[in-house]
Amino acid sequence: MARPSDHVDGARLWRRLMDLSRFGARPDGGVDRQTLTEAEIAARAHLVALGRSLGLAPFTDAAANLFLRLPGRQPDRPPVMAGSHIDSQPTGGRFDGAYGVLAALEAVEAIRTAGLVPSRPIEVVAFTNEEGCRFAPGMTGSDLFTGVRTLAEVAGIRDAAGIAQGEALSAVLACDRDVPQRPLLRPVAAFVEPHIEQGPFLERDRIPIGVVTGIQGTRRYRVRVTGEAAHAGTAERHERRDALMAAVRMIAAIDRTASDPADTKLTVGMLQVTPNAPSVVPAAVEFSIDLRHPDNAVVDRIDAEIRAIVEAERGPCAAALRQIQHNPSLAFSPAVRGAIAAAAGRLGLPHRDILSAAGHDARQLHYACPTGMIFVPCRDGVSHNPAEWAEPGDLTAGARVLADVLWHLAESDAI
Ligand SMILES: [Zn+2]
Structure with missing residues (x-):
């Protein structure tokens, strides 16, 4: 049987990363796409159109999280989910967050191109306000999605211009009139977040795949x-x-x-x-x-x-x-870590265990379902900086691993 990873197209993934980086582009090559701003609204519309063109069903929720769903053979089962965020710091780069969302999209497209229909639905997700620079603290989307915080708790948080997060959420959802809303707190079978490492270790050791053990x-x-x-x-x-x-x-x-x-x-x-x-x-x-x-x-x-x-x-x-x-250290699901290591091994891709020193939406999802992360190297460990850079070959490797992992998780009855 053809594996989904055989159908991952690295050039297409790279082109989509560069396309997305035009939303909120800075003259120095970086990205300023803070959460719930015009730039992010335009980027969302771009993703919705892209998802629809690939046969995926877009929907959102009260936290303005964006989902693109590939139907499963058993549509009522909780989905396997993969993605990250598309908001950035004011001096952000092109890969932090955006890579996770577009790698997930590439993996789903690869599964479709392989002619496979998964048992569980698979959803690509872009969580709202991961960065927390406009509305602090961040991780609003994954917090609300998993019930760590409530809308009432975050709605009154104001940005530097005095705009409340609740108003900004309403404005964004008003732009999404043709995108249906689903409830928060939906059950999820498993979550995988691909991300650039934002640290130096994978690049130094020339290892394309980091199997993230947990978050510090x-x-x-x-x-x-x-x-x-x-x-x-x-x-x-x-x-x-x-x-x-x-x-x-x-x-x-x-x-x-x-x-x-x-x-x-x-x-x-x-x-x-x-x-x-x-x-x-x-x-x-x-x-x-x-x-x-x-x-x-x-x-x-x-x-x-x-x-x-x-x-x-x-x-x-x-x-x-x-x-x-106070965020305790956490260890990701052995089942998801094992699936990532096994997929990398089958593809002949060097991989190693690595701890995430920074927080991610995967922290919140970890408390809701079996969760893991795939790290890929980035140049000099630089992130939250216009100079952020990752090599196309490493990004492709991460998407190939993700494609096989998503297929495995969507078919598995063990999770
Ligand atoms: Zn990030």
């Missing part, structure tokens, strides 16, 4: 240290309540504690000093902490140490730590 966990905090403003010349040392000195002690101690194990990622990227005047003892400091490690036990241990350090180093100041985000 993140905890984010804000620490507010409150002291008292005083004159830099007259306030005695023992009377000072210097918020910045307390914050500096905390940050130094937190950095020391996070140096073990060495692969812990600890970043203090934001520091705000009040009143921020050269001759005034700082009255207040707010700083951020971003903590990541693949092992949840390590993150939990450092979390406890951070809390103890904030209390121990505050001196005469007051200190309050707020955790603003």
